Amino acid sequence: MVNVIDITDADDPRIDDYRNLNSSDRRPDLPGGKGLVIAEGVLVVQRMIESRFAPHSLLGVDRRLQELGSGLDAVDVPFYRVAAEVMDRCIGFHLNRGVLAAARRSPEPDLDTVLDGARTVAVLEGVNDHENIGSMFRNATGLGIDAVVFGARCADPLYRRAVRVSMGHVLRLPFTHLPEWPAGIAELRSHGFSVVALTPDPEAPMLAEVLHDRGPADRVALLVGAEGPGLRKHTMNACDARARIPMAPGTDSLNVATAAAVAFYERLRSMQLADVG
Amino acid sequence: MVNVIDITDADDPRIDDYRNLNSSDRRPDLPGGKGLVIAEGVLVVQRMIESRFAPHSLLGVDRRLQELGSGLDAVDVPFYRVAAEVMDRCIGFHLNRGVLAAARRSPEPDLDTVLDGARTVAVLEGVNDHENIGSMFRNATGLGIDAVVFGARCADPLYRRAVRVSMGHVLRLPFTHLPEWPAGIAELRSHGFSVVALTPDPEAPMLAEVLHDRGPADRVALLVGAEGPGLRKHTMNACDARARIPMAPGTDSLNVATAAAVAFYERLRSMQLADVG
Numbered sequence: 001m002v003n004v005i006d007i008t009d010a011d012d013p014r015i016d017d018y019r020n021l022n023s024s025d026r027r028p029d030l031p032g033g034k035g036l037v038i039a040e041g042v043l044v045v046q047r048m049i050e051s052r053f054a055p056h057s058l059l060g061v062d063r064r065l066q067e068l069g070s071g072l073d074a075v076d077v078p079f080y081r082v083a084a085e086v087m088d089r090c091i092g093f094h095l096n097r098g099v100l101a102a103a104r105r106s107p108e109p110d111l112d113t114v115l116d117g118a119r120t121v122a123v124l125e126g127v128n129d130h131e132n133i134g135s136m137f138r139n140a141t142g143l144g145i146d147a148v149v150f151g152a153r154c155a156d157p158l159y160r161r162a163v164r165v166s167m168g169h170v171l172r173l174p175f176t177h178l179p180e181w182p183a184g185i186a187e188l189r190s191h192g193f194s195v196v197a198l199t200p201d202p203e204a205p206m207l208a209e210v211l212h213d214r215g216p217a218d219r220v221a222l223l224v225g226a227e228g229p230g231l232r233k234h235t236m237n238a239c240d241a242r243a244r245i246p247m248a249p250g251t252d253s254l255n256v257a258t259a260a261a262v263a264f265y266e267r268l269r270s271m272q273l274a275d276v277g
Numbered sequence: 278m279v280n281v282i283d284i285t286d287a288d289d290p291r292i293d294d295y296r297n298l299n300s301s302d303r304r305p306d307l308p309g310g311k312g313l314v315i316a317e318g319v320l321v322v323q324r325m326i327e328s329r330f331a332p333h334s335l336l337g338v339d340r341r342l343q344e345l346g347s348g349l350d351a352v353d354v355p356f357y358r359v360a361a362e363v364m365d366r367c368i369g370f371h372l373n374r375g376v377l378a379a380a381r382r383s384p385e386p387d388l389d390t391v392l393d394g395a396r397t398v399a400v401l402e403g404v405n406d407h408e409n410i411g412s413m414f415r416n417a418t419g420l421g422i423d424a425v426v427f428g429a430r431c432a433d434p435l436y437r438r439a440v441r442v443s444m445g446h447v448l449r450l451p452f453t454h455l456p457e458w459p460a461g462i463a464e465l466r467s468h469g470f471s472v473v474a475l476t477p478d479p480e481a482p483m484l485a486e487v488l489h490d491r492g493p494a495d496r497v498a499l500l501v502g503a504e505g506p507g508l509r510k511h512t513m514n515a516c517d518a519r520a521r522i523p524m525a526p527g528t529d530s531l532n533v534a535t536a537a538a539v540a541f542y543e544r545l546r547s548m549q550l551a552d553v554g
Contacts, residue, residue, distance in 0.1 A: 139535055144525040167529055208550050246545050248421040252444055254538065258416055261535045262542045268523050269543075273485050 002058065002072045002079035004065065010089035015080050017102045018059045021091040025159055030105075037105060038160045039168060041097030042067050047168030049075055053103035060099030061087060068099070105158060111149070111184075114176045115191050118146035119219055120267050123188065123195070125151040125181070125235055126226030127256055133157050134165025135257035136224075141169040143264035144271075148173060149188065149221070151235070152181040185223075185238040193221040197231055197239040198263055200253045207266050210243040216271040224260045279335065279349045279356035281342065287366035292357050294379045295336045298368040302436055307382075314382055315437045316445060318374035323348050324445030330380035337376030338364060345376070382435060388426070388461075391453045392468050395423035396496055397544050400465065400472070402428040402458070402512055403503030404533055410434050411442025412534035413501075418446040420541035421548070425450060426465065426498070428512070429458040462500075462515040470498040474508055474516040475540055477530045484543050487520040493548040501537045 007015060017036055018024075025035040039048035039055070042064055048055055049071060058072075058079045065072075065079060072079070088094045115121065122145050127133055133155045140148060148157075155162065157170045178184030188195055194214055198207070214220050223239060225231030236242060245254065245262050253259065284292060294313055295301075302312040316325035316332070319341055325332055326348060335349075335356045342349075342356060349356070365371045392398065399422050404410055410432050417425060425434075432439065434447045455461030465472055471491055475484070491497050500516060502508030513519060522531065522539050530536065 135532070135535070138529065139531060142524050142528040142531050144523075169528075206550060208546055245542065246421075246549050247419050248545075251419040251446075252415065254416060254419050255412070258412070258535060258538045261531065262539060265522065265539045265542070266546075268525075269485055272523050273483060 002075050002077060004079045004081050007080045007082050008086060010086045014078070015059055015082075015090050017057065018091050018100055021095075021160070022093065032105070034105065034156065034158075035160070037103045037158045037171070038163065039101040039103075039171070040095065040099075040160070040164050042099060044163065044168035045099055045101045046071050048101050048103060048171050051168075051171035052106055053171050055101035055103045058099065058101045059087065059090070064097075064099035108176045109174060111176055111178065111187060111191075114147045114149065114174045115188075115193075119217070119271075120145050120264075121147045121149055121188075121193065121221050122260060122264070123149045123151060123185075123221050123223040124154050125223065125231055126153040127224065128153055128155045128226065130155045130159045130161040131165050132255070132257045134162040134170065136260050137162070137166035137169040137173055139257060139261040139264055141173050143261065144268045145173070145264050148175040150175065150177040151184065153226075182232070182235040182238045185235070188221050189240070191219070193219040194241065195221045195223055195239040196241045196243050197223040197236050198225070198259060199230060199236065199242045199244055200247070201242065201244060204242040204244040207243040207245055207263060208270075210241050211266055211270045214270075220267060222260070222263045222267060224256060224263065226256065279352050279354060281356045281358050284357045284359050285363060287363045291355070292336055292359075292367050294334065295368050295377055298372075298377075298437070299370065309382070311382065311433065311435075312437070314380045314435045314448070315440065316378040316380075316448070317372065317376075317437070317441050319344050319376060321440065321445035322376055322378045325378050325380060325448050326352055328445075328448035329383055330448050332378035332380045335376065335378045336364065336367070341374075341376035385453045386451060388453055388455065388464060388468075391424045391426065391451045392465075392470075396494070396548075397422050397541075398424045398426055398465075398470065398498045399537060399541070400426045400428060400462075400498050400500040401431050402500065402508055403430040404501065405430055405432045405503065407432045407436045407439040408442050409532070409534045411439040411447065413537050414439070414443035414446040414450055416534060416538040416541055418450050420538065421545045422450070422541050425452040427452065427454040428461065430503075459509070459512040459515045462512070465498050466517070468496070470496040471518070472498045472500055472516040473518045473520050474500040474513050475502070475536060476507060476513065476519045476521055477524070478519065478521060481519040481521040484520040484522055484540060485547075487518050488543055488547045491547075497544060499537070499540045499544065501533060501540065503533065
C-alpha cells in the first residue's frame with residue numbers, strides 16, 4: 001500500500017526527483033549521469049509497477065491516485081499527493097496525465113538471459129531518435145517480438161519520451177546492449193539466430209521470401225538500421241541475409257519504426273499463417 | 278524563374294502569409310477560414326512545386342534558394358529572400374529547414390477522378406490527429422496505395438503538420454472527402470471496390486486471408502478507423518469484409534498509422550507475391 005503524503009509546497013525537496021522534468025534526463029548526481037526512469041500517466045505507471053523497474057516514489061493528483069486504486073496495493077513507497085498547480089510548478093510544465101512514478105535504472109540483463117526462450121528478436125543500429133525507439137518497443141510488443149538487442153549508436157530506451165511513446169513497453173520487453181558492434185552479431189548467430197538485415201536495396205530479396213525460408217521454430221533476428229544512412233556495410237556483411245520491404249518506385253523509404261513494424265508483422269504472419277499465400 | 282526579392286524588415290506585409298506560423302491554420306480572411314497550404318524545407322517545397330498546389334510565393338534564406346536551384350526554373354512567383362533572424366521573427370519561431378512555400382487550397386478532385394485507374398485505396402474514419410494523417414500519406418505512397426478517401430471526423434490533411442510529417446506526399450497522392458458517411462461506402466462498392474475494414478476483433482479473419490481472396494486485379498478499399506474507438510458499427514456493417522492484424526495477446530492495438538502501414542504492406546505483398554507462402 002502506498003504511503004500517501006500531502007505536499008503543498010512545489011519546492012519541497014521530497015519531490016526533487018520530478019523537478020524540471022524537461023531537463024531531468026541529465027542527472028550528474030546519479031550513476032552514469034543519466035536520469036531516473038520516469039513513467040507518465042495511469043497506464044504507464046501501472047506497467048512500471050509490474051516491471052523490473054520498481055518505482056521508489058509517485059507524484060500525482062488525488063484523482064489519479066483513486067484511478068490507480070488497487071493497482072497500488074503491492075507498492076510500499078510514498079505517493080506524494082499534490083494539487084495540479086503544485087505539480088505543474090514542480091515539473092515545470094502542465095502534464096495532463098496527472099501522475100508520475102520514478103524508478104532507479106537497474107542493471108540490464110545479459111544477452112543469454114534476454115535470448116532465453118526467444119524465437120524472434122529485433123536488433124537495432126543507429127536508431128538515435130527516442131520517439132522511434134518508443135514506437136519500436138510498442139510495435140515489437142504488439143507484434144510478438146520477444147526481445148530487443150541494441151547495437152551501436154541508438155538512443156536511450158529509458159529516456160522519458162521513449163518510455164511514454166512506447167506506452168510503457170520499454171519497461172516490460174526485455175532488452176540488452178551488445179558491448180561489441182558489429183562483432184556482437186556473431187554472438188546472436190552462435191545462439192542459433194539467423195540474422196536478417198533490412199535494406200532498401202532493390203536488388204535484395206523480398207522480406208516475405210527470406211522469412212518464408214525460415215520456419216516458425218527457427219530463431220530469427222531482424223536487424224533494423226537508421227532511417228537515413230541505413231545499416232553500415234560492416235554490419236550488413238556480418239548478417240546471414242538481406243531483405244527488403246517492397247516499396248512503390250520513386251518514393252521515400254518508410255520511417256524506421258514503421259519499417260520495423262512491417263518486418264515484425266511479416267515474421268508473425270509467417271509463424272501463424274504458413275498455409276496462406 | 279522565381280523573382281528574388283530581398284526583405285530586411287520582418288514586419289514587411291509582403292510576407293504576411295508566413296507570419297506567426299503556429300497560428301496560421303486559422304485564416305478567417307480566406308474561404309472556409311482554413312489556412313494556406315504551407316510547405317517546409319527543400320524536399321517538401323520541391324514536392325509542392327510539382328503538385329497541383331502551385332505556390333504563390335516562397336520565403337527563405339539564400340542557402341536554401343541555392344539548394345533549390347533549377348527546381349525553381351518553372352516557378353514564376355516571388356522568392357522573398359531573408360536573413361535567418363528575419364525569418365524567425367516573421368514566423369515566430371526558429372525553423373531550421375530555412376525555406377517555406379505557400380499555396381492556396383485548390384478544390385478537391387471528385388470521387389470518380391480519384392478512383393480512376395486506382396486498384397487500392399485507403400479510406401479513413403475518425404483519424405483526427407494531423408501527425409497520423411501525415412504518416413498515413415507517407416506510408417500509403419511508399420506502399421503503393423493509389424488514393425485516399427476521407428470518411429467522417431478526420432483531421433485536415435493540408436494542415437502544416439500533416440504536410441510536414443507526410444514529407445509532402447499529401448500534396449501528391451490524390452485524395453477526396455466523401456460527403457455522406459457511411460453512406461459513401463456504397464459509392465466505393467458501386468465503383469467495384471471490395472471494402473475491407475480493419476478491426477482489432479480477435480474473431481475477425483486475418484487480413485492476410487481476406488486479401489488473399491482478392492486478386493491483384495481486384496479493386497480493394499482498406500478502411501481504417503480511429504485508434505481508440507475504432508470504426509463505428511454502422512461503418513463496419515456497410516463493408517464487404519472485416520479483417521484483423523495478428524497481435525500478441527494482452528497488448529495494445531497498434532498506432533493507427535502503423536496498423537494502416539501493415540495493411541498497405543499486406544496488399545502490396547499480395548499483389549507482388551502470390552506465389553510466396
